[in-house]
Amino acid sequence: MTHAIRPGLLILQGNRLELLRDAVLHWLAQQPLAPLKEEIVLVQSNGAAEWLKMALAAQRGICAATRVELPARFLWRTYRQVLGRDAVPPQSALDKSVLTWRLMRLLPLQLHQPGFAPLTHYLQGHDAQRRLQLARKLADLYDQYQIYRTDWLDAWAAGRDVLLDASGAPTPLAEDQRWQALLWRTVLDELSDAERASIRPRVQRAMLQALADAGAAAVRLPRRVVLFGASHLPGALLDALVALSGQVQILMALPNPCRYHWADIIEGRELLRDVPMRRGTRNDIDLAAVGLEAMHAHAHPLLAAWGRQGRDFMRQLDAFDARATAQDEPELPREGLFDEAPGVTLLQQTQAAVRDLLPLQEHPRNPIAATDRSVVFHIAHSPQREVEVLHDQLLSLLAQQDCANPLRPRDIVVMVPDIAPFAPAIRAVLGQYSPGDARNIPYDIADLPARATEPLLLALAWLLRLPDQRMHATELGDLLDVPAIARRFGLQPEDRPRLTHWIAGAGVRWGLDAAQRAHLGLAACGEQNSWSFGLRRMLLGYTGAGESGFADIVPYEEIGGLDAALIGPLADLLDVLQAWWRTACGTATPQQWAQHARDLLDALVQPQELAERQTRARIDDALSAWLDDCAAAGFDEPVPLAVLRDGWLGAVDDAPGAGRFMAGGVTFCTLMPLRSIPFEVVCLLGMNDGDYPRQSPRNDFDLMRQPGQYRPGDRARREDDRYLMLEALLSARRMLYISWA
Incomplete structure (x- = not known):
């Protein structure tokens, strides 16, 4: 019954996300919201969102009346609910x-x-x-x-x-x-007074004050908010959740690798000593009194080496949990949800040792079975070979018969430091087998930018670099291979070989014309073997001018018959490119560039298939978003094409929906925070020295990295990557596979 949903803050911690998921689903089933009321679930990655929605659908039969969203979006929406839409705009003036x-x-x-x-x-x-x-x-x-x-x-x-x-x-x-x-x-x-008031820190303070003054009516707020699976949260969100817990039921289910208090095993612990300790100590030993040089005798080495980012987050949670103890909390058990299994395989024993904070000398010395393949290392000579070895290993795993717990492709995740360099190798190795082949393994590649995979976006990226391009014959051929562009000029797929033959026969090699070559600093090359040169040869050949030609132009005589009509679309395409090149070499304001860009798309592209129309809509939306940002900032300065390119394509890449995660096959993705979703098999490729942990170039003007300015909770790329490695180790259930070249 909805009357049993009492406001308060509860923080559940556990070392296995499945246990936290089951506890949350049980709680939601025991205390359902009223019909048509929306359940709010906050996650920090699309992968976690998909995993949780599938779990909700499996329990209820359907995942409906559930809003699964990112915390930042929820927080801004809450600002507007508490303070009013007139007081808080849809977007901060300093986003x-x-x-x-x-x-x-x-x-x-x-x-x-x-x-x-x-x-x-x-x-x-x-x-x-x-x-x-x-x-x-x-x-x-x-x-x-x-x-x-x-x-x-x-x-x-x-x-x-x-x-x-x-x-x-x-x-x-x-x-x-x-x-x-x-x-x-x-x-x-x-900024105006209204814009200054919409800056995030000021809006945050205004909301906290409104909630403290009981000025926000409960009817404006959701009955319950669930925060699931996060391994890092900014303090502003935690402050907001604590304040909201006076009127809203806040349920936080968060992963913690260790059942004991472990914050004192890593340097920087002196900054956190005033925070109350919410978890018990192992063997009643106060680790704060133990020197870091002797910590190897009291703590797990992997937790000490890789856990700094998680340590800071756990201590933040301790502080916020302590602030909520005086509030009317839900009647849920407050102990952590940690498994008790001692572990049979090497992987399970390692996970249990991290959970129990066992130092190295206390690890059980159980013999490892000869058939134990729970932790596997491979070294190869290149990324291509890494993927080939992985393919062989996955085929072997999937071929093993386990009637009780069969392994499926969707139970496997492969993570790499950067998916873009690996994508061609993945397609070459796994994509060479058709679905009917016994060696075929279904797969999906997530996290690739849209313009790296969609032909229309690849063509757009090339066009936005036209002033710097040599315009080789093969590049325009690639342009005509894009179906939406070929359709605009009335070309069919079967026309492409004939055009390619004519282009090569007419001597076209590179360059639009003499002026375009001069722009590149190659005026000495003249017009010979340019597109203008080749097109004139083809047109003169069609007229039947004979071998003598006209005006020093030697005709290309293979043009004739009904196929000669193909020269018209080619000439039209070159006219469009010529006009765009002249425009692209100049400067324009954002509004003018937007109009030029729309004219170019209208002249070049005729979308017909659903995917093409969606891509065109995404391109238009990104252009509009860039214009809106420029207008909000008052930026109307004439700029070169490179600025349009960075702003427009950057907005395309930022658009949601690129890539698929957990779509049914083996998931290939980039190693990213907040992806501690349990998989039967977790594979890490490209773990080369220097490539991982990933380097983060230090900006001299980043004052948070100045000596003495570190605060618990600060993000650092290398610390994030170390904690990611720990999360990957703990999220594998059957095998952890690591390879490098």
């Missing part, structure tokens, strides 16, 4: 996408101001594209400050050029970094 173009406009105006010498030196003599790269980095940095360093931004807005450490002690900004505070004040000064 990263808008802030990028605001900085793009403001940076040139500040370069001659006192304090901006470092930026002046960096941008001096460079074009708009370099300025855009800097604006993107700065927008991302200020976005991180809005999440993790709101106290810095408040101090800078008040005119105090200082950094505050974890204890709140101020440190003056270095002289060569004062421009960050100056630039932030410049951004704030041009």
Whole structure:
């Protein structure tokens, strides 16, 4: 009954996501919402969303009346519910996408101001594209400050050029970094009062105050919010959930690799000593009193080496859990959901040792069976060979008969540091066998950017680089291989070989014409063997001018018969490219570029299939999103084509829906945070020294990385990757497979 849904905050922790999932599903079934009320479930990855929705569908028969969304989207929607839609706009005035173009406009105006010498030196003599790269980095940095360093931004807005450490002690900004505070004040000064109030830290404070004053009516809020499977959350979201728990039932089900208190086994523990300890200690040993040099005798080495990111998150949870103890909590057991199995295989024993915080000398010395293949390592000489070895190993695994628990392709995940370099090898190895072949393994590749897989987007990316292209004969041939483009010019697939033969026979090699070659600095090459040269030869050959030709043009005499009509579409295509090249070599405002781009698409593309229409719609939506960001930032400066390309294609890549996760076959994807979904077989490829943990280039102006400025919960790429490795180890159920080249 819905009257039993009482507000409060509950944090469940466990080392197996299946146990947490079952507990959450049981709780939802025991306390259903009223009909037509929507269940809110927050996850931090699309993979976790798919996995949880399938579990809900398996339990209920259908996954309906359930909103599964990302926490950031939920948080902004909650701001608008609590404070009102008039007080909070649909988008913050300083969201990263808008802030990028605001900085793009403001940076040139500040370069001659006192304090901006470092930026002046960096941008001096460079074009708009370099300025855009800097604006993107700065927008991302200020976005991180809005999440993790709101106290810095408040101090800078008040005119105090200082950094505050974890204890709140101020440190003056270095002289060569004062421009960050100056630039932030410049951004704030041009905002209206309403826009300034819509900055995330200020909206957050306003919502917390409204909830504390009981000014938000409960009817505006959902009855229950479930946060599932996250391994990291910003403090702003945790603050909001604690505040909401006074009126909303908040159920958090979060993975924890260890049943005991383990925060003190890693350096940086002194920053967390004031946080109450919510989990018990192993053997009643206070690890805070043990020196780090002696910690190997009291803790698991993998947890100490790879667990820093998770440690910080667990301690954050302890602090927020302590704040909620005085509230009216749901009547759920508060102990963690940890399994008790000692483990039979090597993989299971390792997972149990991490769970129980066993130091190396206390690990059970059980002999490993000769048939134990639960942890497998392979070394190969190239990524291609890694995939070939993996294919053979998966065929062997899938061929093994286990009537009690048969292995299916969907039970296997293959993760790599970067999926893009591996995608061609995956398609070459696994895609060579047809579905009827015994060696065929169904698979899906997730996380690839759309423009790396869809022909129309590949063609668009090429067109947006036209001023720098040599326009080889094969490149225009690839353009005509795109069905939507060939359809626009009335060409059929069977026409392509004849056109290719004519293009080669007419001597077309590269270059649109003499002017285009001169633009590339190759004026000495003239027009010989260009597209203009070859087209004139073909047209003159069609007229039957004979071997003598006309005006020093030698005709290409193979043009004739009914097939001669193919020259018309080719000439039309070259006319479109000629017009676009002239436009692309100039500059234009964002509005003008958008119109030029739409004219180009209308002239080149005729979508017909559903997938083509969806791609065209995605392209148009991305262009509109870029225009909206520029308009919101007041950016209307004439810019070269490269700026349009970065803004437009970047918006295409950011659009949701690229790639498929858990679609039925073996899932190939990038190693990303928050993917600790259990799979029977977890494979990690490309684990080369230097490639993983992945390198994160350090920005000199990233003040969060300055000595003495670290705070628990700060994100770091290498620490994320180490924790990802730990999550991969703990999420494998039958085999952990690791290979490198």
